[in-house]
Amino acid sequence: MQIDFKTPQRQSITGIVVMFAETLQGVIRAMWAPLLIILFKLEPEKYILVGLSFLGIIILVGIVAFLKYRNFTFFLDEEKQEFVLSKGILNKSKINIQLSKIQQVNINQSIIQKIIGVYSLDIDTAGTDKKEISIRAIDQNLALLLKERLLDYGEKEEMLLDENQEVIPKEENIAKPFIKISYVTLFKVGITSKYGRTIAILITFLVTLFQTFKDAVDTFELDETQVDSVFEKGFGMISVVIIIFGILILVLFINIIRTFIKHFDFEMVRQKKSLVVTSGLFAKKNTLLNPFKVQITSFSQNFFQRKLRILDMNMKQASNDEVNEKQKKSNVIEVPGCESGERDAILKLILGKIPEKGQEFKPNFRYLLFKILFSVIFPILIFIVLSFTVIDDLYFYLPLVFVYLALVGFMIFYGFKNYRMYSNSEFIILKHGAWDVENEIIQPHKIQGITTKQYFWNKSADVGHLTLHTAAGDVHFHFGNFSEIKLLVNYWLYQVETSNENWM
Structure with a gap:
């Protein structure tokens, strides 16, 4: 069976579920704080009213999801060499993209999309501040055919599907393996790379957790002195060495997990004039560039x-x-x-x-002086000023200054060398x-x-x-x-x- 992308087509009918979930998620994100306040402050006898209101929101979201599906169409204009997409509920819009400007096509699959058996297809073009087109629910085989037509727009041969809607490959179009990353290699990557990024994520998480805990203490009017005493006793029983060792193990563990989730089953193949990259554990990503x-x-x-x-x-x-x-x-x-x-x-x-x-x-050697000035001299001067003017006990942490100097000195020297x-x-x-x-x-x-x-x-x-x-x-x-x-x-x-x- 021939796939004719010249006539307007809609997304998969099951895509209504995806649009419903995404719309509902947006509503919840915008209203979660007021909802929590209402639930805590509202009297029990008024819960029925809240339930009916929530049911009304669900119905409204369902209508919006259906209209998004109904008004979303796409097709290929072979004469003008353009990909055309129409969408919108009240304010309808039409997007035309020159096929020659398309630089990358991604086929992704989130958890919800995996459950209902559809994929999203995102199209990137050079010089745009966002993804020009995102088709949220499309069958995998149709997505594969469409991405080939988008990136190999100069070739006019028709793409074929068999009676089971499977792609019928031509001998020259069969993708041949180029690079495949094993699980052992992913483990090696996890324990040897992106330490700084993982530490930054960990610090952000801990700061957010602390702020959330503090807000909870203020909200429920807990006794802060009791909370502080619990923390002091807990940290008094744990040595600094164990804490540092635990943080290092946690960083490595997070790194390994992140690497496997993002690059699971990583494979790169060469297909015609393009390069196909596939990876991902929960959210499968298929990129053709x-x-x-x-x-x-x-x-x-x-x-x-x-x-x-x-x-x-x-x-x-x-x-x-x-x-x-x-x-x-x-x-x-x-x-x-x-x-x-x-x-x-x-x-x-x-x-x-x-x-x-x-x-x-x-x-020039001034590169080295610049790094020393802003990475060594200024921080140490600030430390000295704070220790003698603002924070009295800061001088107890003087040994950490020498550790800092050793680490920064190493980074500056090899940074200049490389x-x-x-x-x-x-x-x-x-x-x-x-x-x-x-x-x-x-x-x-x-x-x-x-x-x-x-x-x-x-x-x-x-x-x-x-x-x-x-x-x-x-x-x-x-x-x-x-x-x-x-x-x-x-x-x-x-x-x-x-x-x-x-x-x-």
């Missing part, structure tokens, strides 16, 4: 990963300058725990060859990092803009800063030789203006 539209390719490795012979790779897609960090991260394709041979295969696929470093550029820029006629490589040493690779023709900066106090030393602007974000090189930087900028601008390469 065009390798030639990748703006920045990077790989990083720390000491433990080097011993285990693994590394992490990132492929950064184009995004608008106005998007927030969370949205930018959604355009980054991560490849966790790949080997050096797999890294080289990915680099060849995206860049056409394994990049060579070329001429090396080092930062901070390099390499350039040749085909590639620009920015190397940086003290623990996780990252190499960011850019092709000159993908540069959208260049900014150079030199402060007046750096003119005598001929020191300046460089920023390369791309559709996937900015890349910086600070405290370089400004005369060399200006020569490089002129050469890169010449390459951009004379290049016939198309990356959009």
